[in-house]
Each structure stands twice: as structure tokens, then as C-alpha cells.
Amino acid sequence: MMAREAIVLRVPAAAPDDVSGIESAFKAGLDSRNVVAILGKTEGNGCVNDFTRAFAVSALHRLMERHLPAGGADAISYVMSGGTEGALSPHLLLLARQDGASSDGAGPALAIGSAQTADLRPEDIGRVAQVAQVAEGVRAAMGDASIGDAAEVHFVQIKCPLLTAGRVMDAEARGATAVTRDTLKSMGLSRGASALGVAVALGEVELDAITDEMIGRDPTLWSGRASTSAGVELMNHEIVVLGMSPAWTGPLAIDHAVMADAIDVDPVRAALRRLGFTFDGQLRGDEQGALLALLAKAEAGGSGRLRGRRHTMLDDSDISSTRHARAFVGGVLAGLVGHSEIFVSGGAEHQGPDGGGPVAIIADRSRLAGAER
Amino acid sequence: MMAREAIVLRVPAAAPDDVSGIESAFKAGLDSRNVVAILGKTEGNGCVNDFTRAFAVSALHRLMERHLPAGGADAISYVMSGGTEGALSPHLLLLARQDGASSDGAGPALAIGSAQTADLRPEDIGRVAQVAQVAEGVRAAMGDASIGDAAEVHFVQIKCPLLTAGRVMDAEARGATAVTRDTLKSMGLSRGASALGVAVALGEVELDAITDEMIGRDPTLWSGRASTSAGVELMNHEIVVLGMSPAWTGPLAIDHAVMADAIDVDPVRAALRRLGFTFDGQLRGDEQGALLALLAKAEAGGSGRLRGRRHTMLDDSDISSTRHARAFVGGVLAGLVGHSEIFVSGGAEHQGPDGGGPVAIIADRSRLAGAER
Amino acid sequence: MMAREAIVLRVPAAAPDDVSGIESAFKAGLDSRNVVAILGKTEGNGCVNDFTRAFAVSALHRLMERHLPAGGADAISYVMSGGTEGALSPHLLLLARQDGASSDGAGPALAIGSAQTADLRPEDIGRVAQVAQVAEGVRAAMGDASIGDAAEVHFVQIKCPLLTAGRVMDAEARGATAVTRDTLKSMGLSRGASALGVAVALGEVELDAITDEMIGRDPTLWSGRASTSAGVELMNHEIVVLGMSPAWTGPLAIDHAVMADAIDVDPVRAALRRLGFTFDGQLRGDEQGALLALLAKAEAGGSGRLRGRRHTMLDDSDISSTRHARAFVGGVLAGLVGHSEIFVSGGAEHQGPDGGGPVAIIADRSRLAGAER
């Protein structure tokens, strides 16, 4: 049997609509038909009126239209995260998969799976019904990735729907009630419910233990491997699962950590070491190339304190707390890995503990000093 | 001969005018007459219209008026740095000195000296004349601190004047010309000239090598130990020098590092180790108490890149680059030392290399594990 | 019987702590013992972390301490409104009253009354109990102003309490429940309940028609003469009532208008004409001096539209909608009255209709062209 092999490409973006890095990779031989998802950090404010995300998706979609047969561009998941505060550097992460070498004992290696759920009814957004649907979708994506053991899943990226005034009215016209009429708030509830869906699929939380009231409110429920974002352009869920599978081959590997708070770097350091990085202090230059991607969630935390010290992120009416948190956690992680082309996103409802968040690391083991494989 | 002993007190501030931490210290026995300077991180934007600095100084001045004889409050240097972006925590740093134990072999230890220059003429702000005057003032403060060797100076905090419309007119009425009519720009030029004054006094740059044209323009000239801020309330310079001197005693010590860029943490780690900290990864909880103060300068750097990766700080018209830089470098350093009550300030003209900056560390050696002294 | 006479002084402020305009007035003969209230527009963001308000109050309080016997400064109501967006100009409005000429037929004239309520229990903030208490306080202030007819009240300024974490816990310790645990939200609820208290006292809304659930939610309930702001420093209400009373004398008069939306200037124009201003287009220079104060409330409105055209104030994550609204309505009103030293404040819960707001105008009739009186 042929194993599959994952490809991860990270390219800088000179502007939200700069897709030249991916275009160059296609010219250099990357097969556009193998693309599963494109993630991106864009340089907007990452909040409501951040149009850099849509601008980037528009440019990426047109790129893929030029390189794929009709409809092909629509099958790819585009997940843009706005906000490159501090020295965070705008970039794109392309995830692809191809047939690999014959799988005689080469695995396990990074596995990429995807799935789409059916459309959600507006009245189910932010409620247990969404949790259950997402959990099922995550399991489907795990199947697509040939990952049998939930413990081997290290990162689940989900794009989920949100409420609009029209959708709220649609629900009400049918006698149903939306969880909120506040469309901004619905984004957080949908992200939170989706993250709990991941938690359920991965066995981190029991579905039965979740009630509608807990969603968006109980910070003790969380997944250490979920990263979710809400978008207006869909009513279903686009799910990408990353993990390790013996059915995959190649040099790529993934692991993850959970930061308990914004400066909890030691778990990240430990995950890097599990992947084969050997370093003191900051990641050395010769190992930096082996770090293909670092994806993290950041948030200010509800207590207004970090290890007992008051911070001012939640009280700043000039800068959103999500922007503060990305800049700060960006610094924490860049200080660890030695560069700032890292994927730090905000809005971490039920994604990691309050004030902390999941971190996923993708490495190219062939570029690590002790590599043998 | 009696040696002197330095006291460094760090207290949190619940608001810009919260001076209760210092008030409590006075009640607990700290002698208000020993206070030399009070530094503070306040929670404004750190830019032109940041009134949290003046509000804090107003509250501190009234506090000292209540505790000192007439005029005493005016003799203290109040240096507020606005901007607690990210999780940076508002706090005050009080520097005091007292007669210590007899100095039989106890030193060297942290030494604190201060000096004030004569008033500067408006037309000299931002020019070589200011550099020369500050250099002389730094030497005077070194003398006050009993520091003979410039290599033993680790941090020089300077409060310097700026131009106002009235001061520009005053110069012009005498046939002289101010370096700029842009009062905001004069702040940077005054900070830069003051930093170069430190560089000259410490032998980092030759006075003869500096021309008016270089000030504010040539980023290759810098001091690795200067921290300067401009204020409208003075026309002279308030100078506080921190270093090591055999004439001082007690457990406190200081060292410094120069970060070459925003994520250059290894020099800071090295400085901590020179002071006696022994740690891997993040500063351990039991050593955190020994770190009395960490003071750093942060800035975006003129190239728009950090180690080759584009950042967006200089192009962000919503958030000043100084705010981005403080949040990010705050994260870098908090990730190292394990808490966020650190003094990161912006506006680093001629203070460290372009995009980097000086870092000073004050430690209480008696609280370090291997302490014996 | 001696009539009373109101004094209204408007002075510019060069900074939040600039009280020199009032100091000068004291030197010129204004009796500091006659001061009832000082209102101010300060140049902060007008949101949570706006410390310019507290800085101004601190400076004003010290000024009054220097000019009044012990305790006198505490009896004055200081109401600072942050945010001078657009060309709005920072300034102070001093309200005072003195014994006037004998009242033989001179009135009616501007009347100023004040009252303080008892402390409110934390669990009553934002609920009908607060509405009732404020209504009673407004009636007391009307009595103090010798205004018998609610129709003669044109402006009620109220400073009301807010919830803090400690106050919520205090309520909970007694088995009670605060209306919210979100302290920011409690500010809006307290402002709204206070405004409804004004509406009840002035007969605009029946007390019986108000339930707890309506407060902060039902925009159809409002007062056209209330202006309320919440502050952490009190648990009761400071109430200042301005209106017309035959028991008062002198040239000053007040009237008010209600803007139905942000550009509804015609009611303001009509109020000016009722007061004796005769002008087309913009207020003429020779009548501007007669306009002593213009106080208005501004807000973005919940529909996201102004007369059917979409605005972006509610979706802007970089600038608070209150800042947008103040700048814009400031322009609308400055375009009418010909200068920008006007008092436009935000946070208009139950103060005027959704998207609109009350406007009060104080005029010196002796300075109007056709003045005869």
C-alpha cells in the first residue's frame, strides 16, 4: 500500500493579497491539486472590521481558480487570522498531501485530514447541537487522515458559521430562537461551541457534561488542540485535522503543548524537545529551518491578572485585548523560537485554559541535527 | 568609613495615581528622606497625549510633600514611562540610599548617584552642546555614586527637556535657531542627544566623533546603558546613575545587557547568570523574588524587518509602533523572567542598536539559592 | 424677598489639570463659596481607561481646597466627560449661584439646584429601586432650585455609582444578587436607571411602567433632559438640576431640544430661536458670546444606520463608537453655533431616543441683539 505524505509550505506575504509565494511554489513543481488548506496571518486588526482576511481569501481563491479545474478552488479551506501585532510577520501556510513512498515502516508521520459538516440551522449556533455536529465532523476528518487514536491528533482547525441579522430572523420565522441577536457575540459562541466539539471528539470533555449554558461561560471546559474561527461566508464547518499516523510517511511530524497562561513557555519548549529539537535558550539558527510552523492561540484571560500581576488589556478602550494578547504572546514565542513568522491568533473561547492556549508545532525531522531516518 | 547601601523597592500600581505601595513602605519604616528617584510604568499610550505620566507624578509629588520638609519633594527625580501594552503590569520603582554597615570588604554593591545639570538653552537642545553637557552631568552623578570606572556603570536614566513653541521663539528672539520647530520631534532629538551624552561619559562614543547632523540620524552611534525620556517641565537634566561600587555595601547588585534586536534574549540570560541566577528555560519561582527590577528599551527598528521577516509596526496607523514594540518585547522578556512587572519603555534613539536596546537588571543576591557573599 | 442669580462660567483648559481659568475668575472676584458644580470636557478617550477625568477632578478638588474651608471642596459636584474628538475643545463649565437683586418681576431666569441621594445598595444599581431613588432626588433638587413645574426643568446632570467586584461580593454576601457582574456593563445600567429616574421625576415616563428588564434594553423609554455619568468614587447620586424659575433673576436663561438622530439640528436651531437668537445658517459672531453653554449627548444608535445610510461606527474595532459619535455630532453642532467649545458627551442610555439625544442651551440674554428684558 502506498503511504501518503504531507507537505507544509510557509511563505511570507508582502500584503494581504500577495500570493506570489504560493505561485512560485506551483511554478517550482508543487502540484496545486494536492492543496488541502491555506492558513494565513494577515495584517488587519483581527476584529470585526478586518477586511484583510477577505482580501486575502479573494486573492487566494483567484490564484487557485487559475491553477485548478472549475470548482477546485472551492474545495480548499482558507483560514485567515487577522492581526500581526508586535513583530509578528504576515505569512501563509499551505497544507497539502501527496502519494508518498511505499509505507514500509516509514511512519508515523504528519497526517492531514479534512471534512465538511452539513449546514447548521441558525438556532443551533452556539448550542450543544453545534458541539455534537462538530464532534462528528472531527471524527470524519480523523478518518480522512487515517488517524485512529484521538491521542494522535495535535491540532484541529475549524472554520465555523456566525449569526447575521438575516439568519436570526430566519430562525425566528420558524418559531425558533437564536442564542443571541448580537452578531459579534455569536462569533465567540460559535468558536466556543466548535472548540468544545473538538474536545468531545478527542475525549477531552464528555458531550453529556455540556449544556447550552456552559458554552461561552465555563472556562474550565476546553480543548488543548482546537483552533476555531468564525466566518460569515459559510453555514457549515470546514475542519482540518493534523496529527500523527502510521499510514503516512515522510519527514514531517507534529506535536502540541498547552500554555497555562500567556508566559507559560516551558510546555512549548518540552514539545519542541519531544520533536527532536535540542537547544538551550533560544532555538538555534540551524534548527530554525526545521520548524515549519508554530500555531498558537492567545487571549487576555478573564481575571485581569497574569500570575497575580494586574495587566491592562481588558480595560484598554483604544486597543482590543486580542491585539494586546497577540503582540505579547507573539513576543513570548518568538523569543523562544528565534523568529516572528509564527501563527498567533486570538479569540480562544474553550481553546485552552482561561488566559492560556494550545500551541501546535510542525517540524521537518530531516533538518534536525540528529536526524537519521 | 561608613559604606552606603542602596534600596530598591518595586510596588504595583492599581491606577496612575495609586501611591499606596510607597505609602505602606514609609509606614513600615522606609525613610522617605532617603529617596533619590521614583520610576514608574503607567498605563497610558506612552505617546504625546499620555496624561497618566503627569497624573502619577502629581500623586507622587503630593505623597512626598506629606512626608518631607518643604522643598524635599522637588529634589526627587520622577521618571514615568507610559505604556503597559500586552500583559505589562503598571508599577513603581523606588530608588533610595542609606548609610550602610561599615564597609570592611563588603562591596562592591549597587550604587546610586544623581546629578542635575544647569539649564540648557533652547537652541542647544538636540545638538552637540547638549551631548557635552549631559556627559559632564553623568560624570558628576558617577562621582556622587562613588563609581570611578565607567565600566562599572550599568544604567543611566535621564530626564531631559524638549522644545515648546515658546522656547523656539525665545531662541529666535536672540538670533539663534532651534534644531526644529516640531515640538514632538524635539523630544526624540533631546532623548537622542542625552543618550549620546551617556555614551560619551561612558567611553562608548568619542565626543569629537559626533556632529549635530548625526543626532537622531546615525543609528550606529549608541549607548548600551542609557535610558532617556523628555519632559516639558524642565530645561535642565535630571540624571540617575546605577552601577557597582566598592564604596557601597549590601546584597543588591546590577548588571546589564544589550539586545541586538527585539528577540535577542541570550545576552539578557547571560547577564542574569553573571548575577548569580541559575536557571534553564524560564526564571524559576524561587529566583523571581531575587530579581528586583528589569528595565529595557524597545523600538520597532527602522528596517521594517526583524531578522529578515517583515513586521507591520511602522505601517500601522491605528497603533503607534512604540506600543507594538513594548507589547512584543514585554512578551519576550516576561517569557524569560516569568512575570510581567517589568519596565519596558519606548523611544530608544541612540539607546542601543537600531531595533534593539539596553536592558538593566537589579538583583538581590541574598535571595539567590547559592547566596553566601 | 431676595432672588437668587445663577452664574455660568466657561473657560478653556490647556490640559486635564489646567484649572487656571477658574483660578483667574476667583482672583477677579468670583466667590468660590458660590460654586455648585464644575463640569468639564477632558481630552481622554472617554471610555474605561480614561484617566484625564480623574486627573481633572484631582486638580479641581485641590483648587477648591485652597479656596474653601475644610470640607467645602467635597460639597461641589465635579462631572468630567472624557473625549474631545474632532475639533471639540477641552473646557470647564462652572455653575454657581449668588444672591441677586430684589426679585421684583425680574424672573424667570436660570435656576440651579442640587441634591444628593442616600447611598444605594449595590444590588439596587441598574434596577427600578435606583430609578425611584433618583426620581426623588431630582424632585429635591428641583425644590432646591425653586422650580415647581417639571416643564421648567431643561437639564438634569447626574453622577451615579457603578458596580465593582467588591460591591458585587458585598451584595452576594447578604444573599442578594447584583444586576450584573460585568463592571463595565454596570456603568451603562446605572446611567440608564438614573436617566429613567429623571424621566419619572419630569413626568416623561411613569414609574409603574418601568420594570428591571426594560432598563438598558428598551430604547423607547427616555428622558429628553437627562445627562448621566457613572463614577467609581460614590455610592449615592449627585444631582444638579437646571431650569427656569421666577424665583431667580439675572440675564441667564436655559432651554433644551431633543435631537431625533445625529444630524437632527432643526430642534436645536428652534431652541436657540426661542431663547432670542436670530440667525440664519451659522450663529453669528456677535451672538456667539451670548451662548454660554451647549450640552449634548451623542451615540451611534443601535440600527447601524443614520436615516437609512449605513455607518460603520458600531463595527469599528479600532475606535469606540462613542468616540466616532462625539466627533460627528460635535461637527454637526459646531457647524450650527460657529465654534467647538461645546459639551458633547457619550453613553446616552435612556437619554433621548436611540441614536439621538438631549441638548441643553444656556444663554446670556443681555448679550443678544434685541435684548431688553
Next chain:
Amino acid sequence: MMAREAIVLRVPAAAPDDVSGIESAFKAGLDSRNVVAILGKTEGNGCVNDFTRAFAVSALHRLMERHLPAGGADAISYVMSGGTEGALSPHLLLLARQDGASSDGAGPALAIGSAQTADLRPEDIGRVAQVAQVAEGVRAAMGDASIGDAAEVHFVQIKCPLLTAGRVMDAEARGATAVTRDTLKSMGLSRGASALGVAVALGEVELDAITDEMIGRDPTLWSGRASTSAGVELMNHEIVVLGMSPAWTGPLAIDHAVMADAIDVDPVRAALRRLGFTFDGQLRGDEQGALLALLAKAEAGGSGRLRGRRHTMLDDSDISSTRHARAFVGGVLAGLVGHSEIFVSGGAEHQGPDGGGPVAIIADRSRLAGAER
């Protein structure tokens, strides 16, 4: 001889890439081949990192590609102005021209002309050479519009180039020197030089009276009819001239005013009256439909004062002064015309007097009450 007739269409935009209003007009019969220019107010910050402009142009270009033969979309001038502060409403303004009725005495009417200059050398940006080139281009556009008399020109919209690092290097490689290496600053200098080119073409300033040093520095030189914006995508100038010409026919007309400061509405009122509007106070509902477009320039003014009252726009480090100015002047003008779908743009170097700016008004005379023509 056949006269030409101008068409002006104003449509709301629900997002930066919403071109549905224009698409609908094409479906309803508007001939896409007649389009000369599309102007737009987009909802970004209007400053350096405002990507809503490029996003809108991208969507408009694709729309026109679908409706025009190859290359046709490139011949249209797309001028996006970012920033819909306050209640300003995002919208698009389409300018087109078609063959009209035979011109027997029907004119004068609104005339639209366009021209493109040759590419400018980088070293000429912001210098007199640019002024001269633009002046020539404006004359060409006047010819295209059949406007013989400069007094009949009421609005000139110019899109001009800016410097990039690469262009500066290109100049230097040829031994030339760019006017600045600061690319942001080059935008203002290019806008200013282009505005002066308009002033020269319209006889408002003599070319001989302008030196390189005056550009961007001497606020006494200005055009009352220029509106310029700089873009990175061109090295020449796209010029659109609007005026009145006897060679054109139809109901549309244009006039202009110059506001001396941000609240100088009376000249705008006078211009409206010259066009046939009859109104007191605010533009009446039945005349609003006749006002097809209002285009204005806004800026904070260099003095920091508006009619003697201090404003804080220039000192606000949280919000750019251009955003403050647009919000405020937007309020001033919306208060006059009764709605907020007006085109207020910032960056007014040499466009109107310091702190003021030009205002152009396009009216459909057939919709005015006393219309007879």
C-alpha cells in the same frame, strides 16, 4: 453637433468589495463603456495600512473586466478614499458620459474630462517638475471636457504617484536625488505638488511663484478645486476634471465652495443656493435627491486651533488627525445636507487653506422644486 451628457451615479457599499450597486445599474441599462471614473469612500482608516482601498479597486476592476472588452477596465480611473469616520457612509460614485441630445442651447451642463500624463521620473515627485506636468495634464483634461475657461472648472480629482524604496534607489542609481527617502512623506509631497499643478492650470497660483522648497511647506499656496490622492500603482497621473461647459447638456450641474476652516459652512450653503437649492437650516427631504454628490477635503490644520479654540487632533496618538477631521467635517456637512453619504477625504496639502478645504457639489437640476432650465 451632438452635445455630450454627464451621468453621475451614487450607490451605497455594504463592504469594501461590494460592487452590486454598479452591477445593478449595468443591468438596468447603464452602458459600461461610458464609465470614465469610479470614486469611492471605503471603511478603512484612510492611512498607510488601509487595505480597503485596494480591496475595493480589486473588486471594481474585476467587475469592469466582466463588462468591458480586454483592456477596457484599465482605462477607467479608480479613486478610493479610505475613512468613513463618524456616521459617514461607505459608497461609490460613478462618473460616466454619453452622447446627449442635440445641443441647441441646452447647456451649459456638467462636463467630465480626463487625461493621463506621461510617467514622472522618481526624482521629480514632489517638485516643481511635477507641478508643471500636472498643470499640463489638467489643461488636456479640460480640453477633453470642452471646458475653455478655467473659471468653469469646479473640481479636479488627481491620482498621483509616490516614492518607494525601489524608486528612490532608481533615481540615485542615475545620480539624481529623490525629494525624500521617507515613502509616507512622499505621498503628501506628491499630493501637494499635484494640487499646485491644478492651481497653476486654473490660474490660482503662478508657476513661476513656486519653488521646490514651498511644496508641502507654504500653506498660503493652494487650489480651491483640487482633490489629490497618491497611489503606489502608477508613476503617471490620472486626472479627472469636472466643470460646466456649453458643449454639454442635461440636467446635471456642478459648483464649488472653499471652506476657510472646518466649520465654515456658509460658503457651502451659498454654493447650494447658486445651484438652485432653496432651504433654511438643513437641506429638505425633497431637495436631497437633487444633491447627487458632495465632495470635500478635511484636515486638522496646523495651528492646533479652530477659531481660537484649542483642539486635540494633532496631539492624539491613538487616532490619526485625518480620522478626527473626517468625522468632524463629516458632521458639519451632514448637518447641512441632511444625510451622511458624502465624500469627505483627508490629506489636503495645498488643497484649500490650512485647516479648510474645497467642497464640490453636483446637482440634478431637474429634481429641484423650481426647476425649469
